[in-house]
Amino acid sequence: MNNGPLLFLGLFVTMACSWLSFVMGPQLQMGDMRPTTNIVVGASGQIYPHPEPGTAHQGAEVYRANGCAACHTQQVRPRDLGSDIDRGWGVRRSTAYDYLYDQPVMLGSQRVGPDLANVGKRMDTISILLHLYEPRTITTNSIMPPFPFLFEKRKIQGVPSADALRLPAPFTPTPGYEIVPRPAALSLAAYVASLHQDGYLFEAPPPLRAPGGTNTPASAPAPAAAPTNSPAK
Amino acid sequence: MSVTASPAQTAPRPSPQSVRTDIEVSCRLPLLGLFGSGVLWLLLGLLFALIATLKFHNPRFLSSEAYWTYGRMHAAHTTALLYGFGVQTALGVGLWLLCRLGRAPLAAPGVVLVGIALWNTAVTIGLIAILCGDSTGFESFEMPAYVSAMLFVSYLLIALCGVLTFHRRAEGNLYPSQWFVLGSFFWFPWIFSTTSMLLLCLPVRGVMQSSVAWWYAHNFSSIFLGFAGLASIFYFIPKLMNRPLHSYYLAAMAFWTLALFGSWGGIPGGAPLPSWIISLGVVGTVLTTVPLLAVAANLFHTVRHDLNALDNHLTLRFTYVALVFWLLAGVQQIVGVLPDVSALTDYTWFTVAHWELFHYGFFAFAMFGAIYYIVPRLLDWVNPPMWSPGLVKCHFWLTFVGILISYLALLVGGVGQGFLLANPKYSFAQVMMSTLMALRAGTPGDLFIIIGTIFFLLNFALLLLRWGFRYWVENSGGLRKERL
Numbered sequence: 001m002n003n004g005p006l007l008f009l010g011l012f013v014t015m016a017c018s019w020l021s022f023v024m025g026p027q028l029q030m031g032d033m034r035p036t037t038n039i040v041v042g043a044s045g046q047i048y049p050h051p052e053p054g055t056a057h058q059g060a061e062v063y064r065a066n067g068c069a070a071c072h073t074q075q076v077r078p079r080d081l082g083s084d085i086d087r088g089w090g091v092r093r094s095t096a097y098d099y100l101y102d103q104p105v106m107l108g109s110q111r112v113g114p115d116l117a118n119v120g121k122r123m124d125t126i127s128i129l130l131h132l133y134e135p136r137t138i139t140t141n142s143i144m145p146p147f148p149f150l151f152e153k154r155k156i157q158g159v160p161s162a163d164a165l166r167l168p169a170p171f172t173p174t175p176g177y178e179i180v181p182r183p184a185a186l187s188l189a190a191y192v193a194s195l196h197q198d199g200y201l202f203e204a205p206p207p208l209r210a211p212g213g214t215n216t217p218a219s220a221p222a223p224a225a226a227p228t229n230s231p232a233k
Numbered sequence: 234m235s236v237t238a239s240p241a242q243t244a245p246r247p248s249p250q251s252v253r254t255d256i257e258v259s260c261r262l263p264l265l266g267l268f269g270s271g272v273l274w275l276l277l278g279l280l281f282a283l284i285a286t287l288k289f290h291n292p293r294f295l296s297s298e299a300y301w302t303y304g305r306m307h308a309a310h311t312t313a314l315l316y317g318f319g320v321q322t323a324l325g326v327g328l329w330l331l332c333r334l335g336r337a338p339l340a341a342p343g344v345v346l347v348g349i350a351l352w353n354t355a356v357t358i359g360l361i362a363i364l365c366g367d368s369t370g371f372e373s374f375e376m377p378a379y380v381s382a383m384l385f386v387s388y389l390l391i392a393l394c395g396v397l398t399f400h401r402r403a404e405g406n407l408y409p410s411q412w413f414v415l416g417s418f419f420w421f422p423w424i425f426s427t428t429s430m431l432l433l434c435l436p437v438r439g440v441m442q443s444s445v446a447w448w449y450a451h452n453f454s455s456i457f458l459g460f461a462g463l464a465s466i467f468y469f470i471p472k473l474m475n476r477p478l479h480s481y482y483l484a485a486m487a488f489w490t491l492a493l494f495g496s497w498g499g500i501p502g503g504a505p506l507p508s509w510i511i512s513l514g515v516v517g518t519v520l521t522t523v524p525l526l527a528v529a530a531n532l533f534h535t536v537r538h539d540l541n542a543l544d545n546h547l548t549l550r551f552t553y554v555a556l557v558f559w560l561l562a563g564v565q566q567i568v569g570v571l572p573d574v575s576a577l578t579d580y581t582w583f584t585v586a587h588w589e590l591f592h593y594g595f596f597a598f599a600m601f602g603a604i605y606y607i608v609p610r611l612l613d614w615v616n617p618p619m620w621s622p623g624l625v626k627c628h629f630w631l632t633f634v635g636i637l638i639s640y641l642a643l644l645v646g647g648v649g650q651g652f653l654l655a656n657p658k659y660s661f662a663q664v665m666m667s668t669l670m671a672l673r674a675g676t677p678g679d680l681f682i683i684i685g686t687i688f689f690l691l692n693f694a695l696l697l698l699r700w701g702f703r704y705w706v707e708n709s710g711g712l713r714k715e716r717l
Contacts, residue, residue, distance in 0.1 A: 004407075007412060017496075021497065022497065065305075065366030066304045070304040070307040071304070077503025082654065083654060090536075095505050098505065107443045143665055144668060147302070
């Protein structure tokens with residue numbers, strides 16, 4: 001191997017193998033994916049996924065800017081790989097369809113915090129806001145850092161603001177003051193509340209059998225994650 | 234295809250002295266710039282990592298300002314480490330190996346200097362952007378679109394000078410290190426331009442983005458940084474042992490199989506992608522057993538005659554440790570993609586442990602070994618100034634022990650986290666609390682690595698001062714003689 005151009009040619013070919021199989025191939029298969037009507041359970045003719053409202057899009061920018069994906073994944077693995085479904089993080093595995101409207105797609109690679117693929121089904125906007133301001137109001141011993149810079153501590157002038165957080169005992173602000181979410185917090189909460197992956201798709205049908213070989217149908221793992229058959233709200 | 238012997242045997246040739254002086258003079262400023270700024274970025278990146286780690290001791294630590302959020306610190310840490318330290322030292326060592334093995338002075342050192350200045354400016358802007366919340370959201374590719382063109386151009390300015398140097402080489406035979414250097418020089422612009430195009434300029438739809446981002450991150454580390462580190466290992470181990478490389482053909486096999494299979498992978502097992510892509514990644518990663526065994530057999534056969542020599546030369550010590558860590562990281566990666574294992578270890582600290590071992594254990598050690606050898610010879614080849622041996626020893630042991638502590642803590646924490654997560658009986662909060670202990674135990678390791686890096690920088694500054702003083706005395710002495 002003493003020929004420079006030949007070495008470059010070899011490198012080009014090996015590199016091209018990798019590029020063709022991990023960039024070109026997937027792009028040919030998934031590049032022009034469109035929302036599908038091929039829903040297994042639920043009314044026929046419905047389309048999945050739906051674009052989310054504008055505030056949720058703004059919230060995704062806050063999610064990206066603060067690197068939330070460093071600790072939170074947004075992908076439910078199939079039942080034979082890990083306990084994601086049994087933990088109630090989703091009723092079916094995540095598929096490529098679930099991310100069609102995401103920009104950027106932030107699947108994450110670390111589970112320092114729980115998976116958020118379906119967090120919108122588990123938490124409402126108010127508890128999400130409380131959790132962002134001080135995670136320990138919702139989960140005692142939470143190791144998530146608080147995000148006080150998304151909120152404003154201000155003096156109550158006249159009538160207290162309707163948006164002000166209703167904080168439980170040890171976290172209440174000094175009397176005469178209130179904690180009001182800034183626009184970034186509101187849109188982030190709207191984004192987190194919008195996170196859900198539903199609609200049983202052809203490639204991710206509802207679980208028929210519980211793992212372990214029993215023939216009993218799988219019961220819903222957690223009440224909060226009860227399967228919704230219709231993708232439309 | 235003729236067999237090239239070790240670099241040690243390629244010494245006697247017409248006027249090697251003048252070639253060495255040419256290399257010394259042409260490489261001096263560019264390489265000092267690349268190594269000096271690279272290690273400064275490493276220190277900065279480590280400090281960001283420390284801030285991030287301290288949040289596991291107290292989540293409220295530095296939480297009042299958006300700049301110091303965990304997510305931003307994490308992104309800033311990887312960016313400073315990969316782009317500030319990784320790319321620059323890989324380029325520096327690569328340029329030097331191309332000069333040295335090709336017996337040619339560095340082509341257009343002025344252009345390289347411009348490239349270095351541009352690269353550092355771009356990384357600075359990118360890092361500030363990340364701290365201000367302008368990161369792209371893709372792991373290992375966090376710098377925003379407006380610096381990616383600048384990064385690409387400045388990389389090309391530096392790497393093309395390397396290719397030009399290679400083209401002008403006086404030595405026709407190629408040594409394995411040269412393949413590895415050229416491979417890494419060639420890989421980066423391809424993956425970087427593809428990823429910039431498909432993620433930032435004309436974003437692809439949906440999970441295609443994740444597919445591209447995973448492919449990029451995997452290739453950046455395994456191939457770009459991996460080849461640069463291996464080039465240094467393949468050069469310094471035979472050279473400083475004063476023995477020919479055991480087998481040229483085994484090295485060629487390792488190179489091509491690693492280029493082919495090492496570039497597949499990096500996708501977690503349960504990702505929402507068509508399963509053929511995931512399977513292809515698993516197959517590729519498992520097949521990297523071949524280059525792993527080839528490199529191990531080749532280099533262990535080279536060193537086995539004289540294991541004591543490893544202690545005698547500090548470059549050799551760093552390089553050998555880097556080789557062992559590369560093999561360990563490779564084994565961990567192969568074990569980690571096996572479907573039964575990845576169901577447990579994906580998304581846990583297990584993968585972070587691999588990341589630490591590969592980047593700090595293998596790559597940084599290989600680069601430091603090379604820097605300890607190269608820098609004195611840049612200043613004065615005939616009579617190279619000496620490093621302070623005490624500081625070198627401190628640097629080696631602090632970094633070595635630091636990596637072991639933080640790696641083992643993450644590994645144990647990650648495996649434990651994996652087993653607990655697999656069992657839905659344990660709530661997520663319980664799982665987190667149980668891994669917290671391991672995470673906290675790793676913090677002293679991070680501190681040791683930081684202190685070690687500070688010792689290195691101190692030693693670097695002292696070396697430059699010593700050389701500057703000698704240079705000044707010699708030159709002013711000369712002036713005085715002329716006046717007399």
